[in-house]
Amino acid sequence: MNEDAYERIWETVASIPRGRVATYGQVAELAGLGRRARLVGHALQRAPASLGLPWHRVINARGQIAFPKNHANRRRQLARLRAEDVALRDGRVDLGRYRWRPGAAEWPEEYLAAER
């Protein structure tokens, strides 16, 4: 069911640039699904690995990784985020700094600051 919505969610997630993050609610909104944030979680859980989606760039509205503390994917996501220079302080990403804004500059503030 909702294959239609799932595909739109996958496309949206695939378009999140490296070094930026998006929240579940944001992905739902961008995919034209209103406030169905939970659906984003379902869609990612069911996403074929073959799609190679950057699922690690999707976090909750509090800037935290949504997986439970002991879950293996939690560490995987943390490692991948750090690998693309997304800083986590006290387990939280500074959304004001790293949230993806479609159409806006796609590089983190630190990078822009270094260029200036």
Added chain:
DNA sequence: CATATGACCTATG
């Protein structure tokens, strides 16, 4: 059919 359970969010106090 009825509950419970999440990779959730926003508003409010």
Added chain:
DNA sequence: TCATAGGCCATAT
């Protein structure tokens, strides 16, 4: 910042 409440909804039992 924490807690509560209401919204949301596919899946599992």
